[in-house]
Each structure stands twice: as C-alpha cells, then as structure tokens.
Amino acid sequence: MTERVNVLVLGGGVIGSGIAWALARAGVDGIEVVDLDLAGLYASSELNAGGARATWWQPVNIETCRSTLAFFGSHREEFGFRKLGYLWLYDEPGRFARALEKRELQNSHGLGVEALAPAEVTERFPIFDRGMDEIVGATFSPADGLVNPNAVRAWYRAEATRLGVRFRNRHYVAGVKTARASGGAGSVRRVASVDVIEVDRGSVADESGSLREILVTHRVPLEARLAELRIECDTLVNCLGAWSTLLSAKIGVAEVTRPVRRQICLVGVHAEDLAPGVSLENLGMLVDASDLYFHSEGAHVLAGYSIPDEAPGFDFDYDGEEFFERHVWPRLAHRSSSFERCGHVRGWSGLYAVTPDCSGIAGSVAGFSNLFEAHSFTGRGVMQSYGVAVAMASLIATGRYEECDLSPLTRDRFEDPARLVREELHI
Numbered sequence: 066m067t068e069r070v071n072v073l074v075l076g077g078g079v080i081g082s083g084i085a086w087a088l089a090r091a092g093v094d095g096i097e098v099v100d101l102d103l104a105g106l107y108a109s110s111e112l113n114a115g116g117a118r119a120t121w122w123q124p125v126n127i128e129t130c131r132s133t134l135a136f137f138g139s140h141r142e143e144f145g146f147r148k149l150g151y152l153w154l155y156d157e158p159g160r161f162a163r164a165l166e167k168r169e170l171q172n173s174h175g176l177g178v179e180a181l182a183p184a185e186v187t188e189r190f191p192i193f194d195r196g197m198d199e200i201v202g203a204t205f206s207p208a209d210g211l212v213n214p215n216a217v218r219a220w221y222r223a224e225a226t227r228l229g230v231r232f233r234n235r236h237y238v239a240g241v242k243t244a245r246a247s248g249g250a251g252s253v254r255r256v257a258s259v260d261v262i263e264v265d266r267g268s269v270a271d272e273s274g275s276l277r278e279i280l281v282t283h284r285v286p287l288e289a290r291l292a293e294l295r296i297e298c299d300t301l302v303n304c305l306g307a308w309s310t311l312l313s314a315k316i317g318v319a320e321v322t323r324p325v326r327r328q329i330c331l332v333g334v335h336a337e338d339l340a341p342g343v344s345l346e347n348l349g350m351l352v353d354a355s356d357l358y359f360h361s362e363g364a365h366v367l368a369g370y371s372i373p374d375e376a377p378g379f380d381f382d383y384d385g386e387e388f389f390e391r392h393v394w395p396r397l398a399h400r401s402s403s404f405e406r407c408g409h410v411r412g413w414s415g416l417y418a419v420t421p422d423c424s425g426i427a428g429s430v431a432g433f434s435n436l437f438e439a440h441s442f443t444g445r446g447v448m449q450s451y452g453v454a455v456a457m458a459s460l461i462a463t464g465r466y467e468e469c470d471l472s473p474l475t476r477d478r479f480e481d482p483a484r485l486v487r488e489e490l491h492i
C-alpha cells in the first residue's frame with residue numbers, strides 16, 4: 066500500500082511532536098508523524114528528569130532553552146512548570162572560575178545567575194550540611210526550574226492534532242528511498258518515500274516483549290508484523306532521537322550520535338530524618354559537585370547520576386539497588402545528613418543521544434533537497450523543545466530561521482573542529 070503526505074515527521078517524542086505542532090501552526094498542512102510507540106515506554110521524552118534550564122555555555126543552547134522556558138512559563142499550570150531554580154555546587158577552583166566566566170555570558174542573555182559563597186549556600190539551602198568545607202562556591206539560576214515532560218509532549222500532540230496533524234502509532238520506520246533531486250546539482254538527492262511496518266498492538270503494549278526487542282535489536286519479529294506501507298513525502302524530518310542514526314545510516318549520512326544509558330531513581334526520605342529547618346518541598350534542581358543531581362518529586366526525591374565510563378548502546382537495563390548504593394546514596398549522604406537513612410524506592414534508565422560536542426543536531430541535511438533533522442539533544446531535549454520546534458518549522462516552511470537561529474547546530478560542523486558547539490555544563 067502507498068500513501069502520500071506533505072511533511073513526514075519520523076519520531077513522535079517531544080521534539081517530533083513539537084515540530085509537527087509548530088509546522089501546523091505556521092499553516093503547513095498534510096503533516097503526519099510516525100512512531101513505533103507513541104506512549105514512549107522507551108522514549109527519552111518519557112524517561113527524563115524534568116529539569117528545565119537556560120544556563121548553558123553555548124549561546125544557541127541558552128537561547129533555545131530561554132525561549133522554551135518562557136513558553137513553559139506561559140503554560141505554567143498545564144506543564145507543571147515550577148520556577149524553582151538550579152543550584153550548582155563546585156569543589157574545584159578551576160571549574161568554579163569557568164562557571165563564573167560563563168555566568169557573564171548567561172547574564173548577558175538576561176538569566177540573572179547568582180554567584181554564591183559556601184556560607185550563602187548553607188544559609189539558603191540548609192539541606193547541605195556536610196562536606197561543605199570542600200565547596201569553593203556555587204551558582205544559582207532563579208529563572209530555571211522543573212517541568213512535567215509528559216505534559217509538554219501531550220500538549221504539543223493535542224494542539225497538533227487539533228490543527229490537523231495525523232499521528233500514526235505502532236509503525237516502525239524500516240527503510241527510506243531516495244532519488245535524484247530534479248533541478249538540483251547532480252549529486253543532490255531527495256527523499257522520495259519511507260517504508261514502515263505496522264506492528265501488532267500486543268507488541269507495544271507493555272514493557273516486556275517485542276517493543277524492547279525491536280528498539281534494541283532494530284528488527285521487527287515476523288510474528289509482530291501486521292502490514293507494510295510506503296509513505297511518499299515532499300519533506301522528511303528525522304526526529305528519531307537516540308535512534309536517528311538508523312535513518313542516517315540508510316542514506317549514507319555519517320553517524321555521529323551515540324545512544325548512552327542514563328539512570329535515575331526515586332529516593333525515599335522520612336520526614337523525621339530531615340535536619341532541623343530542612344524541607345524537601347519546593348527544592349529546585351540541586352547539582353552536587355560530584356555531578357549527582359536531585360530535586361523533590363512528589364513524596365520522594367528524584368536523583369540522577371551519569372556514570373562517566375558508560376559504554377554506548379541501546380541499553381535499558383536499570384541497575385536497581387546497586388545504582389542507588391554505589392552512585393546515589395554515598396553522594397547524597399556525603400553532602401547532607403538528611404539523607405543518611407534514605408532508601409531506594411525505584412528507578413529506571415533511558416537513553417541520552419550524545420554527540421561529540423554534546424550539542425544537538427538540527428537543520429537541513431546537506432546533499433538532500435528535502436531532508437531535515439532535529440535530534441541528539443544530549444540531555445536537553447525537553448528544555449530546548451519549543452525553541453527548536455519553532456525554529457525548525459520556520460526553516461522548513463520559509464527556508465530561513467526567524468525566532469531562534471539553529472544554524473550552529475547543523476551536522477557539517479563535525480567536519481571542522483573550530484565549529485564545534487562544545488557544551489560542558491551537562492549532567
């Protein structure tokens with residue numbers, strides 16, 4: 066069976082859904098989003114930490130996040146956006162000096178980042194009452210905060226649907242056909258169509274079984290296949306997140322993104338264990354000097370830590386108690402007596418789509434007349450989603466960037482070390 070659409074968006078995570086919405090809002094019609102599992106059981110959009118900040122070291126990341134935070138602020142209730150700030154502790158003078166240097170850049174973008182001496186940290190954040198003699202300083206960015214990423218993605222989808230976008234669930238992107246672009250120079254190609262496989266409902270219904278197998282092995286088992294469909298399109302947008310390289314590989318575009326496992330857990334803390342004057346309510350994101358990050362999450366604390374030597378791969382195994390005992394609890398208890406007796410509740414793992422300079426890839430794909438991409442946001446996709454969506458919609462609909470300029474994020478930067486968009490403030 067063959068179908069034809071105007072714009073085909075591959076991947077309905079927060080980025081693909083956001084771009085579909087922004088395109089429809091810009092008046093583009095005939096948009097379809099294809100995803101294997103719109104519920105997103107293994108999608109990064111579903112599994113992340115809910116942090117939202119504009120405090121980065123690269124102007125393009127600052128600006129896309131700044132506009133996204135403003136958008137979150139204008140839908141505060143719907144997105145559960147809580148402007149509670151980000152606090153970063155530093156125990157190395159060199160790193161702190163770099164943070165202060167970058168603070169000037171951040172504040173030139175209107176972020177109002179404060180520099181705090183250790184004594185100010187303990188006064189304003191009494192949760193930190195241990196190991197503070199190691200701390201040389203901190204920064205606090207009051208405009209940052211926390212957001213419900215699922216609510217953001219759901220909003221993009223609902224609004225996109227209202228504007229006529231079609232979301233096609235349970236369809237696996239299996240192949241892509243290209244052709245020589247008419248009128249273009251000899252080597253320019255265009256995407257002609259995408260082949261998708263419809264997968265039976267049971268295969269994507271829960272965490273066990275075929276869904277995980279498909280996303281890890283990149284093969285659809287025969288028993289899960291229902292039908293095959295070819296979708297012809299005028300424009301294709303690759304928003305497959307950590308899986309974006311699968312499409313790139315099929316059309317000879319260099320793979321630079323690596324999927325890397327990141328783990329998060331919920332920590333249970335008894336109220337009677339909290340040190341005097343300490344409350345877990347309204348804790349924004351707290352980033353320890355050891356790179357452990359945590360914030361309050363309902364009755365618990367959500368804590369995450371990126372194991373530095375994690376090997377790349379489509380790995381969703383969560384290490385459970387071991388992750389908590391080895392990486393989370395020691396860091397929490399080292400800095401706060403309130404966590405001395407805390408316990409592991411549960412946790413999960415998801416994928417960061419990591420690039421060599423830790424910034425995302427967005428724009429048109431060189432060598433193609435109708436291929437665009439927006440993916441690999443390396444732990445930043447939700448907080449960048451609005452800025453990226455609006456910019457990509459503008460590029461696709463009008464051929465140029467208007468609100469946010471994403472041109473530093475095109476993939477050809479990886480061919481020139483001077484153009485890398487090195488982002489170091491990621492966790």
Ligand SMILES: Cc1cc2nc3c(=O)[nH]c(=O)nc-3n(C[C@H](O)[C@H](O)[C@H](O)COP(=O)(O)OP(=O)(O)OC[C@H]3O[C@@H](n4cnc5c(N)ncnc54)[C@H](O)[C@@H]3O)c2cc1C
Nearest residue numbers: 078079080101109110113114115116238306415446447448
């Ligand atoms: C543990 C963790 C913590 C994080 N914390 C934060 C944070 O605090 N703040 C923040 O902004 N970001 C955070 N991130 C990053 C953020 O979640 C991602 O950058 C963002 O969700 C990426 O969105 P996406 O739409 O590009 O990808 P995804 O949400 O992964 O969407 C990709 C979609 O592609 C689909 N797909 C894959 N292969 C195929 C195929 N062959 N056919 C059809 N469909 C396919 C998947 O089903 C999925 O729905 C975190 C990520 C992790 C893992």
